[in-house]
Amino acid sequence: xxxxxLSDEETYVIFAAETLSNLQSLxxxxxxxxxxxxxxxxxxxxxxxxxxxxxxxxxGILTAGDQCRLYTKIVENIPEGNATYHLIFVxxxxxxxxxxxxxxxxxxxxxxxxxxxxTSMDDVESVEDYLAEKNALSAEDLEDLLS
Amino acid sequence: MTELDEETPxxxxxxxxxxxxxxxxxxxxLLDGMDDIIxxxxxxxxxxxxxxxx
Numbered sequence: 001x002x003x004x005x006l007s008d009e010e011t012y013v014i015f016a017a018e019t020l021s022n023l024q025s026l027x028x029x030x031x032x033x034x035x036x037x038x039x040x041x042x043x044x045x046x047x048x049x050x051x052x053x054x055x056x057x058x059x060g061i062l063t064a065g066d067q068c069r070l071y072t073k074i075v076e077n078i079p080e081g082n083a084t085y086h087l088i089f090v091x092x093x094x095x096x097x098x099x100x101x102x103x104x105x106x107x108x109x110x111x112x113x114x115x116x117x118x119t120s121m122d123d124v125e126s127v128e129d130y131l132a133e134k135n136a137l138s139a140e141d142l143e144d145l146l147s
Numbered sequence: 148m149t150e151l152d153e154e155t156p157x158x159x160x161x162x163x164x165x166x167x168x169x170x171x172x173x174x175x176x177l178l179d180g181m182d183d184i185i186x187x188x189x190x191x192x193x194x195x196x197x198x199x200x201x
Contacts, residue, residue, distance in 0.1 A: 097188045
């Protein structure tokens with residue numbers, strides 16, 4: 001008889017469309033660094049929020065290597081069946097640090113509120129369907145990208 | 148113009164209120180990424196695969 005685990009925790013990563021151009025602008029080494037960092041976090045037994053380097057509003061900033069910062073929204077402890085899910089929404093990948101004033105904006109608490117509503121799982125009926133709809137990547141998917 | 152008008156600072160929606168002066172400046176791209184998630188625009192595994200250079 002097969003053994004059914006009583007509890008399982010899984011972390012998924014969801015990339016905002018904006019991050020594609022961020023990734024595209026980086027060299028292969030930095031791209032690898034970022035995906036490896038996310039894989040480490042997704043495969044870890046620790047909660048994703050424990051890897052936050054700093055926070056802005058409800059956002060968490062993760063670091064990858066010496067230079068890259070990943071601006072994320074982390075949503076944790078989403079229960080479904082025997083599983084518990086954690087989500088990392090990657091919003092922006094920063095490898096630059098020095099910006100012209102025209103490339104900067106004041107962080108908008110209203111946008112933060114909208115984002116919190118958009119990433120709330122309260123009304124989600126099926127987490128599995130949600131993950132598929134949002135192109136969520138598992139640790140295995142990240143491993144595939146790195147291989 | 149009334150005296151009240153002269154003494155009352157005129158708030159402008161395009162300017163930060165004094166209490167907001169501690170809000171950090173962030174790259175504009177971050178706000179675009181937040182908008183993407185709010186609007187359900189995400190990158191798929193194959194989208195990401197297409198931009199990888201290793």
